[in-house]
Amino acid sequence: METRAAESPDGLQYSAEGSGYDEVYGDQSQIQGHWQYLLDGLKTLGVQGIRERQLKAERILRDDGATYNSGSLSATTWQLDPVPALISSEEWAAIEAGLQERAELLDLVLKDVYGKRDLIRLGILPPELLYSHGGFLRACDGLALPGEHQLVMHASDMVRDHTGAIQVIGDRTQAPSGAGYALENRTVMSRVLPSLFRDSHVHRLSLFFQSLRLKLNSLASSITNEQPRIVILTPGSYNETYFEHTYLANYLGFPLVQGSDLRVSKGYLWMKSLGGLERVDVVLRRVDDFYCDPVELKSDSRLGVPGLLEVVRAGRVIVANPMGSGFLENPALLRYMPQIASHFLGREPQLASVKTYWCGDPQDLTYVIENIRRLVIKSCFRKPSEQSVFGASLDDNQCQELIGKIRLDPLKFVAQEYIRPSTTPSWKDSQLLPRPSILRGYSVATSSSYNVMPGGLTRVGDQADSLNLSNLRGAISKDTWILASEPEKQVSLMEQRPQPAPAKSQMQPRTSFPCRVVENLYWMGRYAVRAESALRLLRTVFVQLNSTYHMPAETRQVLLQTVTQLTTTYPGFVLSAESASLQPEAELLSVVLDGKRTGSVTANLNSLLECSDQVREMLSADTQRVINDLRDELSGLADSLKQGLTAAPEEALDPLVTTLLALSGLWQESMVRGLGWRFIDMGLRVEKALQGLSLIRSSLVAVLPEYQQLQVLESILLSSEVLITFRRRDHSGSDMAQGLELLLHDNSNPRSVFYQVEQLRRHLGELPSAVHGSGLAEEDRYMLEASSAIQLSSLDALVAEDEKTKTRAGLDQLLARLQYLLQETSNQISTKYFDQIKVHQQLVRTAWDEEL
Structure with a gap:
């Protein structure tokens, strides 16, 4: 067998064996002229240099x-x-x-x-x-x-x-x-x-x-x-x-x-x-x-x-x-x-x-059957599930089976010389x-x-x-x-004919994407916040469970129930609170890793990635890189947590939190303030408000002894990233009142519920006007009521304890009302601005549909 080879001092060589045609050598033993410069360049790079280029190409892709x-x-x-x-x-x-x-x-x-x-x-x-x-x-x-x-x-x-x-x-x-x-x-x-x-x-x-x-x-x-x-x-x-x-x-x-x-x-x-x-x-x-x-x-x-x-x-x-x-x-x-x-x-x-043979022609059919071993058999009508069949690769039984299919319906098959x-x-x-x-x-x-x-x-x-x-x-x-033998000439294909002046109707910028896109952008924001909120709370719970100081049973139970209620992974720690809190590892890992469980971290991140796939054309290169990082981190999460709660599991969650923060930072700092950004941010604000309300309602409505209450409060503040601010402020009132002010009322805290409501009100005022009667639109009414309810509420009244129920009834009522208002606002946004897809279906099916 003839061997054609080009050697280099570092051992990098290209050898073409056999008598077939090779792009480098043609049908000769010498390198064709137009390949010489590239091969010389590859020799200069050497094995290590090419390997580095390959890795770089993989990173770019x-x-x-x-x-x-x-x-x-x-x-x-x-x-x-x-x-x-x-x-x-x-x-x-x-x-x-x-x-x-x-x-x-x-x-x-x-x-x-x-x-x-x-x-x-x-x-x-x-x-x-x-x-x-x-x-x-x-x-x-x-x-x-x-x-x-x-x-x-x-x-x-x-x-x-x-x-x-x-x-x-x-x-x-x-x-x-x-x-x-x-x-x-x-x-x-x-x-x-x-x-x-x-x-x-x-x-x-x-x-x-x-x-x-x-x-x-x-x-x-x-x-x-x-x-x-x-x-x-x-x-x-x-x-x-x-x-x-x-x-x-x-x-x-x-x-x-x-x-x-x-x-x-x-x-x-x-x-x-x-x-x-x-x-x-x-x-x-x-x-x-x-x-x-x-x-x-x-x-x-x-x-x-x-x-x-x-x-x-x-x-x-x-x-x-x-x-x-x-x-x-x-x-x-x-x-x-x-x-x-x-x-x-x-x-x-x-x-x-x-050279091609159509089996619908009797002479061609005879030739194909007699020479099937040296032919490539294809379907006349290409289907994604069907591939070309190479006769040389078939055994006797497979060959006879294929011939039987061809004889049964010869019009559907074609053969080509290999x-x-x-x-x-x-x-x-x-x-x-x-x-x-x-x-x-x-x-x-x-x-x-x-x-x-x-x-x-x-x-x-x-x-x-x-x-x-x-x-x-x-x-x-x-x-x-x-x-080419010389640099290519720069040729413009721009239209030379004068462009007519745009009509007045065309002077306004047109919305350049469909409703489906903004809906997916909106839900990207919501799923990102859901995942981040769950990850932050889980990190805090992992730290608290593995801490060196004693955690009373009441504190432990409240924190674990908060995990279930925030992530909505019921029944979780709510149905069997006492037994689950004694051995919480399996349930907590399920809340993180079970992608089939609605509300789990993995399920929310998968939904986020699916939304991003739907709007990939709207995402910048940096955003796409961060999403790829998120996908990689998620795929390795199970391995990172395989040792359970005994090996600092919160550290395995840190990269996901950091990546989600990077994604949020890109949305805030790099996106043009158009409709795409507005709907992402609206999704963020709606979900941050709902998650904040759920966090407060799950953990701070029930009244606990003073020491346990402070432990729960500080855990929630740590999860919300305001614990340091809480400790540095002068406490003119109770710790609970100061904590609630930070979580609920403080407009200077970008994670407070009031901050989200005010941002939502601004966004709603900038959206394309929807048709409604006189006065405020329903969503504007909801947000105005939510803003007013928060501002008119008294911290002293919110922290007041109901002796009969052992709860903060006033706080619970306010949080319940705010949750309703936010959910209804989201429903209004969906109804007015997102495409409500209607499925069209023929009443009568055509017989040839099945053949296709």
């Missing part, structure tokens, strides 16, 4: 929140190889021309199959190929986007064969994924290898995304003369490429919406925002075709918008790529691409497709090793043709014999460098 959900319960950090894939500018010119032509061809096919269907009439495509495919949507027949092109974005998966020739193995046309990851890869690599990147004169990716933005704006201008509203429609945070959706939304400057954020009304599509309904003109969708409209397509879909297709049909909104374009992803089309190109262009396509991908250097186990690679290239429509991304998303196998190079199967991504 983690801090950026770059994730990929491969089907596990939690998304994993995006995997990036620190060694880029290189293509010379001369070779790329041919690939670029081929991709442009392929996008044009598929655009013509899309126009034809939903138009005149000449390809069927002339016998170029078998009718069964079209009408049996789940991606052909009859409801979309006759729909057309304005302008020359129907296909706005297109992606092709390509591999090199043993001669080095590029061949297409598949197309993506519904919602081509990966372009955002390619941009993230570029951002990371330009920071990890800055001098190598700069000196290599790598073609920039930004022009591609500028072309996309201009194309969407031009589509919007065809249906509106006003400032257009363009949104990106995502399936949600559980989608495997959700990071890309948020990344593109931030990069392009478009709101990220889910199906529930949109509604059809009066013949138009609207986004539900705080400012009311805002008309949407263009939707860049990341949702597959048949999920987009539950009325006319898949009836049980929760990802789309009921009635969307009717608005598209009326020409009042544009969806890109158009619904129905999923048919172009049928791999059986590759078999007919030469005939299609001959029909439309009069010649063979510049980019060849891999092409051994070219190998490229990949950094693994501190070595440069050859790994099989695949390249996904991207095209976007322009006013005249298609603009191709200079590069794309390269994926490499984790092992030398990896067959399925998909992210779901553990493939690793690479940045793809298109190398």
Whole structure:
């Protein structure tokens, strides 16, 4: 077996074994010229230097929140190889021309199959190929986007064969994924290898995304003369490429919406925002075709918008790529691409497709069955749960089972000749090793043709014999460098035509995000405070239980019951107070660690993280880093507490408290004082007030002997971070009165209940006005009453003891009323400003829903 190797003095070398095509050596024994500079640079860095760059790349990806959900319960950090894939500018010119032509061809096919269907009439495509495919949507027949092109974005998966020739193995046309990851890869690599990147004169990716933005704006201008509203429609945070959706939304400057954020009304599509309904003109969708409209397509879909297709049909909104374009992803089309190109262009396509056989053709079916061992079997209609089957990897029983499935429904299967991908250097186990690679290239429509991304998303196998190079199967991504001989010219794609003066209605800033976003921001604030309050109290209880001085049973019981009442983890220490307080360890650890227990620290933090995932596009880079820190601390919490209460458990909680404080600090110091910040802070204020009231009511309403009462009071003050202030103040009255003043009345204490109420009143006055009758709105009435009740209350009356009940009845009544007022205020905020999602469901299900 031939071995081609490039050695260096420090032992770093790259060897390509075998006779296949290698990106570095081609089919020769010498390094190709455009690889020499990079390999020399890697040799200079050495093993340790590359390892450090890899760790730096991993940190950047983690801090950026770059994730990929491969089907596990939690998304994993995006995997990036620190060694880029290189293509010379001369070779790329041919690939670029081929991709442009392929996008044009598929655009013509899309126009034809939903138009005149000449390809069927002339016998170029078998009718069964079209009408049996789940991606052909009859409801979309006759729909057309304005302008020359129907296909706005297109992606092709390509591999090199043993001669080095590029061949297409598949197309993506519904919602081509990966372009955002390619941009993230570029951002990371330009920071990890800055001098190598700069000196290599790598073609920039930004022009591609500028072309996309201009194309969407031009589509919007065809249906509106006003400032257009363009949104990106995502399936949600559980989608495997959700990071890309948020990344593109931030990069392009478009709101990220889910199906529930949109509604059809009066013949138009609207986004539900705080400012009311805002008309949407263009939707860049990341949702597959048949999920987009539950009325006319898949009836049980929760990802789309009921009635969307009717608005598209009326020409009042544009969806890109158009619904129905999923048919172009049928791999059986590759078999007919030469005939299609001959029909439309009069010649063979510049980019060849891999040899493909459609089992719906009797001759092809016979060939596939006879040669199944050397073929790759694919479903004509791509489903997330289905992967390509490599015949060579099957045993006899599996092979016969697959043949049986093909014979049973041959129209649904296609087979392709297996092409051994070219190998490229990949950094693994501190070595440069050859790994099989695949390249996904991207095209976007322009006013005249298609603009191709200079590069794309390269994926490499984790092992030398990896067959399925998909992210779901553990493939690793690479940045793809298109190398120029000189620095690239700076070209502006800004529109040159004069912009009309905005109408008066457009002079006011428009709310740029849907109601769902502010709702999640509001609950982020609430969950953060819930978790922090619970952690602070638990830290205090741990310290008190493990202290050297004697703790009376009354004090111990009150503190433990306060834990249950503050966290609402009933029955806890309330139902069996005496027995639980003797052995509290298991219950306290459950309050911290049990994620399935409502009110536990872990449950609240998980809810906080879920809310942050829903609004990732609204979070700054620093905020995302702190949230990642919080996620890491939470994942290691169980190990930190495995020794129980005997090993200073409060120290295990300290990092979580510190991280939550950092998050709160970022919200207060780094967020623009817009609606997003206002709703986060309102959530914080509502929950701080409720937590403060619960803390006081649970611990200080019951009357205890003087010594035990002081112990409980100081524990509560310590948990609220005002114990030092309490001790330094001159006590003109009782300790209980002074403590209550700090916790309840003191407007200079940012943790007092009164401080939260006053902040809430200010926020409510700044919110978009809601429709109500004359006088104050209900929430304003509630907060005015709460503020007045606190200010009019007398400390002496609050601390007065009821001899019959052995409680402070006046304090209990005030706290109960304040809790009610705050809860009703929160309900009013939810009713007026958050989206009350209505579930739409067809009364009659279509039979083909189950097949999809």
